[in-house]
Amino acid sequence: MSATFVGMPAFPTAARAALADTQLRHNLTHATHTIRDKRARVVAELPEWEELRTAGAATKDRALLTLDEQLVRLEESLTSRGAVVHWARDADEACRIVADVAQAHGVDEVVKVKSMATQEIGLNEALAAEGIAAWETDLAELIVQLGDDLPSHILVPAIHRNRAEIREIFRRRMAASGRPAPDDLTDDPGELANAARLHLREKFLRARVGVSGANFAVAETGTLVVVESEGNGRMCLTLPEVLISVVGIEKVVPTWRDLDVLLRLLPRSSTGERMNPYTSMWHGVTPGDGPQEVHVVLLDNGRSHALADQVGRQALRCIRCSACLNVCPVYERVGGHAYGSVYPGPIGAILNPLLKGVGSDPQVDSLPYASSLCGACYEVCPVKIDIPSVLVDLRAQVVDAHRDRRVPKPEAVSMRAAAWTLSDSRRLARAERISGRAGRWLTRLAGLPGPGRRWTSARDLPAPPRESFRAWWLRTRRRGSRS
Amino acid sequence: MMDGMRVALMVTCVNDVLFPRTGRAVVDLLTRLGVEVDFPEAQTCCGQPMVNTGYLDEAVPVVRTFVSAFEGYDAVVTPSGSCAGSARHQHRMVAERSGDAGLVAAVSEIGPRVYELSEFLVDVLGLTDVGAYFPHRVTYHPTCHSLRLLGVGDRPRRLLEAVRGLTLVDLPEAEECCGFGGTFAMKNADVSVAMGADKARHVRETDAEVLVAGDNSCLMHIGGMLSRQRAGVRVMHLAEVLASTEAAA
Ligand code: SF4
Numbered sequence: 001m002s003a004t005f006v007g008m009p010a011f012p013t014a015a016r017a018a019l020a021d022t023q024l025r026h027n028l029t030h031a032t033h034t035i036r037d038k039r040a041r042v043v044a045e046l047p048e049w050e051e052l053r054t055a056g057a058a059t060k061d062r063a064l065l066t067l068d069e070q071l072v073r074l075e076e077s078l079t080s081r082g083a084v085v086h087w088a089r090d091a092d093e094a095c096r097i098v099a100d101v102a103q104a105h106g107v108d109e110v111v112k113v114k115s116m117a118t119q120e121i122g123l124n125e126a127l128a129a130e131g132i133a134a135w136e137t138d139l140a141e142l143i144v145q146l147g148d149d150l151p152s153h154i155l156v157p158a159i160h161r162n163r164a165e166i167r168e169i170f171r172r173r174m175a176a177s178g179r180p181a182p183d184d185l186t187d188d189p190g191e192l193a194n195a196a197r198l199h200l201r202e203k204f205l206r207a208r209v210g211v212s213g214a215n216f217a218v219a220e221t222g223t224l225v226v227v228e229s230e231g232n233g234r235m236c237l238t239l240p241e242v243l244i245s246v247v248g249i250e251k252v253v254p255t256w257r258d259l260d261v262l263l264r265l266l267p268r269s270s271t272g273e274r275m276n277p278y279t280s281m282w283h284g285v286t287p288g289d290g291p292q293e294v295h296v297v298l299l300d301n302g303r304s305h306a307l308a309d310q311v312g313r314q315a316l317r318c319i320r321c322s323a324c325l326n327v328c329p330v331y332e333r334v335g336g337h338a339y340g341s342v343y344p345g346p347i348g349a350i351l352n353p354l355l356k357g358v359g360s361d362p363q364v365d366s367l368p369y370a371s372s373l374c375g376a377c378y379e380v381c382p383v384k385i386d387i388p389s390v391l392v393d394l395r396a397q398v399v400d401a402h403r404d405r406r407v408p409k410p411e412a413v414s415m416r417a418a419a420w421t422l423s424d425s426r427r428l429a430r431a432e433r434i435s436g437r438a439g440r441w442l443t444r445l446a447g448l449p450g451p452g453r454r455w456t457s458a459r460d461l462p463a464p465p466r467e468s469f470r471a472w473w474l475r476t477r478r479r480g481s482r483s
Numbered sequence: 484m485m486d487g488m489r490v491a492l493m494v495t496c497v498n499d500v501l502f503p504r505t506g507r508a509v510v511d512l513l514t515r516l517g518v519e520v521d522f523p524e525a526q527t528c529c530g531q532p533m534v535n536t537g538y539l540d541e542a543v544p545v546v547r548t549f550v551s552a553f554e555g556y557d558a559v560v561t562p563s564g565s566c567a568g569s570a571r572h573q574h575r576m577v578a579e580r581s582g583d584a585g586l587v588a589a590v591s592e593i594g595p596r597v598y599e600l601s602e603f604l605v606d607v608l609g610l611t612d613v614g615a616y617f618p619h620r621v622t623y624h625p626t627c628h629s630l631r632l633l634g635v636g637d638r639p640r641r642l643l644e645a646v647r648g649l650t651l652v653d654l655p656e657a658e659e660c661c662g663f664g665g666t667f668a669m670k671n672a673d674v675s676v677a678m679g680a681d682k683a684r685h686v687r688e689t690d691a692e693v694l695v696a697g698d699n700s701c702l703m704h705i706g707g708m709l710s711r712q713r714a715g716v717r718v719m720h721l722a723e724v725l726a727s728t729e730a731a732a
Pocket residue numbers: 269317318319320321322323324325347377380381382383384385
């Protein structure tokens with residue numbers, strides 16, 4: 001896969017291009033509305049949904065508050081059950097560890113379970129550089145990989161593609177990495193799935209090393225949990241001789257019981273299913289059954305940085321269900337690529353800045369602004385992440401990071417001017433009088449270069465009134481007329 | 484129910500300079516309902532434009548001004564769900580940033596007494612029928628901050644349903660954001676317009692003559708699009724509909 005998010009432009013520019021892609025718009029509207037409605041239906045079935053959300057948030061908070069203890073416990077439990085635990089500070093370290101294990105076994109390919117952590121660290125590209133092919137086995141990931149494309153959704157990475165496009169990708173690209181698609185392949189979903197199944201089966205049976213992530217890691221038992229809906233995960237987790245799991249440190253939960261709430265919240269929020277189809281759980285090595293060499297790479301890659309952020313740390317509760325993407329009016333129109341990361345949508349708009357830090361990369365700094373703050377994401381989040389509040393806090397961090405610039409941005413200048421005017425009603429009244437028609441003053445408040453044009457390119461402005469409310473009140477002496 | 488209650492109108496900066504008729508409608512409506520409402524002249528803005536763009540330091544003096552204007556009132560009524568949300572949910576953060584414990588205490592005290600208009604009418608005055616008359620076909624957009632930040636629920640709907648002569652039509656995808664979002668409308672103008680275009684389309688699907696909402700900022704955005712399209716639909720603040728009477732018509 002040579003496609004990359006590196007060098008993506010800031011959100012407004014990327015979004016503008018995405019908005020013009022009619023196929024994308026059409027595919028996304030259809031897909032997001034379908035999942036959105038499905039989720040709403042199954043969530044409405046549970047009268048205790050709000051209590052479940054509260055419990056889910058509390059469970060993850062408890063784990064994060066004692067993260068240091070939980071991780072040490074997890075390492076002990078895993079080691080005592082025969083797994084090898086590795087700690088990775090960043091993406092490079094994690095990729096190095098995986099490559100070393102694969103190379104120690106002399107393999108030139110691995111099969112992969114869909115995993116956000118390995119996408120985040122760019123594992124496939126790192127392995128490719130070492131001459132190791134990493135085969136994605138999740139159907140949507142396969143479509144993305146074969147199409148030399150980038151994921152655009154956490155759960156459905158090929159959400160921006162429709163059946164006709166998928167058929168094209170299969171026909172043109174499958175042969176290069178294994179069993180080709182049948183000549184008479186149509187865009188019937190059943191046929192497409194079968195072509196993928198036959199293609200993948202060869203890879204499953206051949207590969208000696210499997211790579212996965214984990215949705216949860218239970219500290220007390222050393223259990224890793226992978227939640228998927230195609231069964232490909234189960235194949236990757238059981239058939240190879242060696243299994244390497246890359247797990248973000250925030251995936252740890254203290255006890256087995258904690259899974260109860262989280263496994264009830266996740267499927268309804270993500271796929272709109274009442275129960276998850278394939279839930280794999282394993283701890284370490286089981287002699288004579290499944291992989292006989294098990295590695296777990298515990299990944300930081302900015303999570304400690306996020307944990308130190310008082311407002312933003314709640315983002316680490318995220319269980320990657322994608323509900324916030326599916327309801328987001330911005331995501332629905334621009335899709336995932338515009339966010340320039342494997343984590344798009346509302347959660348991506350906060351998680352990327354939290355993991356990477358703000359103030360140095362204009363692309364990252366543009367993400368907290370990629371929202372109208374409508375709050376639809378907060379409403380559906382199964383672990384109650386207050387995304388709008390985190391967005392606002394991150395905006396303040398972006399502004400603060402640029403406060404000591406010698407030449408302030410035009411926006412900062414107008415904001416300061418607006419604040420000066422708005423901190424004293426006499427100044428405001430004077431500004432209203434000076435600008436003659438009261439409304440003209442408001443364009444300065446907008447605080448952006450050429451804000452008028454950005455507004456009026458598609459929207460009329462109301463005719464400004466001759467008299468402000470304040471002037472009317474004073475003129476008619478409302479107060480004077482009172483006793 | 485509210486004898487001796489001191490009620491202040493927080494008109495908001497946008498209404499003050501661009502939509503004074505909304506402020507006048509609130510004054511007319513409340514006066515008609517027997518509420519004596521004051522306009523503290525020291526008021527300016529709730530600070531939301533700064534806060535939501537990330538300029539917290541700049542918002543501090545604005546919030547101070549807010550406090551000095553509205554301290555001492557029993558209720559602060561505002562024809563904006565967004566600005567009510569700002570006072571109730573954001574001022575504390577700004578005050579904490581200032582490091583001034585007095586300001587934190589003051590905003591925590593005022594915040595809960597700030598009411599969006601429909602909340603004030605339904606919860607404080609206990610009214611849904613305010614005696615209005617408005618013989619037009621109307622659809623209602625529940626703006627995001629009223630809906631999700633404040634949770635005004637069906638209060639505006641109940642108020643509209645009680646208006647004589649008014650035909651209320653459901654707006655498809657009503658709860659989806661219109662795309663205004665404050666400075667978002669300019670910083671991400673393309674996405675904002677794409678969202679607004681869909682909202683305007685849904686408004687037209689209703690065949691309504693008037694689109695009503697509780698926030699003029701959102702209405703300026705949707706109305707700006709409808710006007711550009713020469714759609715033949717006008718936008719109107721809830722306060723203006725509720726202030727309309729048969730005598731005036
Ligand atoms: S932020 Fe919440 S809604 Fe969004 S993916 Fe994470 S858990 Fe799901």
